[in-house]
Amino acid sequence: MLAAERRSRLLTEVRRLGAAAVPDLAATLGVSEMTIRRDLDVLASDGYVDKVRGGARVARVDDSPRTLAAQSRRNGDGKRAIARRAATLVEPGMSVGLGGGSSTWALARELRGVDDLTIVTNSLPVADVFARPDRADEPYTQTVVLTGGVRTPADALVGPVAVASLEHLHCDVVFLGVRGIDLTAGLTTSNLLEAETNRALVAAGARAVVLADHTKWGAVGLTTIVDLNEVDLVVMDEGLDPDAEETLRAHVAELWIAAGDDD
Known part of the structure; x- marks a missing residue:
């Protein structure tokens, strides 16, 4: 399975059931309790x-499509695969910029174990991910939150x-989420x-990376952020249609397709 x-x-x-215990779920699905715990995570x-x-x-959450929790549930496996692949670009000691959105939030959680990062973000949920650790053995991370402005x-x-604030900051790599990717409109929000x-x-x-699951291909938001040729790398999940993948590769500097994990 x-x-x-x-x-x-x-x-x-x-x-x-409304609520269920791990041993009962393991018996029902015929798998180990450890597998159930990982799936529940x-x-x-x-x-x-x-x-x-x-x-x-x-879960007792606001299911409004405008909430970050609701956005994160859409193609959650694909976004996790994208985040895992994008995390390979980050090394200890780097300054990393993270924009707002569910894909960058997923990446933030992948980066929690990397030592000595400086995180620059305008996203409050991303900043929360890097809150000062409770345990002394957890990696130390500085978080620079851009203050002021309109809250999305x-x-x-x-x-x-x-x-x-950004005009005076310099990051080794920045990661950006988008509303859509289109050949004509570019990267939009x-x-x-x-x-x-x-x-x-x-x-x-110094390097700009776009994180976008396959549902963003062909979608067009109200306004263009930058053209496709203005970013260094686009990371998408393997749900992207092969024809779309071929087309996109011809218009971006580099495209990575992140494979899912069916452990």
């Missing part, structure tokens, strides 16, 4: 369930104040002020 199918059955069972990170002692219950539905701070802030983020990085 593939991991995605197993997690789907697991979620169905938790929803049917994934479902909890996507916002589908809340983990409780010994099991899980149906994804809890990113955008506008002139954020742009002014639905928020005018967010586009301005993201352009400044791209300019602040």
Whole structure:
């Protein structure tokens, strides 16, 4: 049984019962308790369930499509694959820029174990990921949060104040989420002020990387952030159609397709 199918059955069972214990779920699905715990970690990170002692219950979250939790649940496996692949670009001691959105949030969680990072972000959820660790043996990370500006539905701070802050910062690599990728419109977003802030983020990085799951291909937001040729790398998941992949490769500097993990 593939991991995605197993997690789907697991979620169905938790929803049917309202709450369930790990041993009962393991017996129902015919897998080990360790496998159930790993799957519950994934479902909890996507916002589908809340983990409780010994099991899980149906998540109590705002299911509005505008919330970051709801966005993260869409193609969650693909976004995790993208985040894992993108994380290979980051080394200890780097200064890393992270924009707002569910894909950069997924990457932030992958980077928590990397030592001595300086994180520059306008995303409040991303900043929360890098909150000072409670344990002395966890990696130390500095977090620079751009303050002021208009707050987007994804809890990113955008506008002139954020742009002014970025003008004086220099990152080894910046990671950007987008609303859509289109040959004509380029990389787009639905928020005018967010586009301005993201352009400044791209300019602040020695290398600019776009994180976008396959559903972003062909989508067009209200305004263009930058053209396709203005970023160094695009990382997408393997749900991208082969014809679309061939077309995109011809228009970007580099394209990575992140494979999923069915452990």
